[in-house]
Amino acid sequence: MAVDDFIAEHSRQWAAKTTGQNRAYLNILVEYFGPDRLLATIAKQDASEVKKVLQALPSSRNTKPKLKAMPLMQVIKEPGHKKIAAKTINSHIQMFKMFFDWAERHGHSPHTLFEGMKVAKEKHAETTVKPYTSEQTKLIFTELTDNPSGLVRKESHRWGVLLGLFTGARLNEICQLDIADIQQDGETWFLNITDEGDDNKRVKASASRRKVPLHSELIRLGFLDFIESRSRGQRLFPDYSYNVNGGYGRNLGRWYNESFLPKLGLKRPGVVFHSFRHTMVTRLGQADVPEPIYQCIVGHARAGVTQQVYLRQGFTLAQLKEAIEQFEV
Numbered sequence: 001m002a003v004d005d006f007i008a009e010h011s012r013q014w015a016a017k018t019t020g021q022n023r024a025y026l027n028i029l030v031e032y033f034g035p036d037r038l039l040a041t042i043a044k045q046d047a048s049e050v051k052k053v054l055q056a057l058p059s060s061r062n063t064k065p066k067l068k069a070m071p072l073m074q075v076i077k078e079p080g081h082k083k084i085a086a087k088t089i090n091s092h093i094q095m096f097k098m099f100f101d102w103a104e105r106h107g108h109s110p111h112t113l114f115e116g117m118k119v120a121k122e123k124h125a126e127t128t129v130k131p132y133t134s135e136q137t138k139l140i141f142t143e144l145t146d147n148p149s150g151l152v153r154k155e156s157h158r159w160g161v162l163l164g165l166f167t168g169a170r171l172n173e174i175c176q177l178d179i180a181d182i183q184q185d186g187e188t189w190f191l192n193i194t195d196e197g198d199d200n201k202r203v204k205a206s207a208s209r210r211k212v213p214l215h216s217e218l219i220r221l222g223f224l225d226f227i228e229s230r231s232r233g234q235r236l237f238p239d240y241s242y243n244v245n246g247g248y249g250r251n252l253g254r255w256y257n258e259s260f261l262p263k264l265g266l267k268r269p270g271v272v273f274h275s276f277r278h279t280m281v282t283r284l285g286q287a288d289v290p291e292p293i294y295q296c297i298v299g300h301a302r303a304g305v306t307q308q309v310y311l312r313q314g315f316t317l318a319q320l321k322e323a324i325e326q327f328e329v
Helices: 002-013 016-033 044-056 086-105 134-145 155-167 171-175 216-220 223-229 250-264 275-286 291-298 305-310 317-324
Strands: 182-185 188-193 210-213
Touching (some): 002 016, 002 086, 044 086, 134 155, 134 250, 155 171, 155 216, 155 223, 155 250, 155 275, 171 250, 188 317, 210 291, 210 317, 275 291, 291 317
Antiparallel strands (some): 188 210
16 A cells, blocks of 8 residues: 555654654545545646635544544534644645655656645744743742742752753753763763654754763752762653653643743743743854854754755754853843
């Protein structure tokens, strides 16, 4: 079956969660057309009909048993259910396009489909992730270091969030760190963010594998002593258990987003743990750090021929260290 061949070819470069998600997207095509439909018989008009189905699909189809048991063409007629978001529709369409591009290259289809068929996104600017203001980061920093409100009861919570604040690393990248991932090169300590060492460790993309120098403030606060206190184990945060959906970051994310932020009065749409990444990018940009350098620090794919070819090895630790020191709470 073409879908199986497509998944098998691409799953080597996808994380397990991504593979499962993409298969679920493609299962919509299989369910709509049937497993025996020849790809060569699927035309642009058919693709247009699939798009209509996606726009009518309930967001709770995979969580509500009643909806889960229904055939696709029946479930889209069920009234009273919230539909999947435009972003999710576009994720489906992007995967369908990728699949039909592959199918055309491999002789399964005479043409590609789903080109230019994405839907307009809803205008909910308030739900997009926002960077923290200076006042917000100062409050968070004070609570993490002095704990005046008594909200921070675990060292793993304290250091997990401080790492987010001073590195801009993703939640799961922080929570899956091994002791061995905190390394030293000369006088520079850094996080070696990688998917090596544990079958459950993963990174979002190849650009996510990177070395992030430790900000001097982390060292001043005693992060190296914290590492020493955990040195008998393998993982830096062994109390963060693995979850197939949230990786290692689920527990810290829940505590931070659902308990810590609300109790500080900082809970707003778009203000979450992930805001630390936007904050790091914003603050370094404001400090005149060149964009390719702060992209490298947070693990964004670097754009342009110069970045891809001539700077393939990345920037030196000294350059990254100088840049990250521009970040101020």
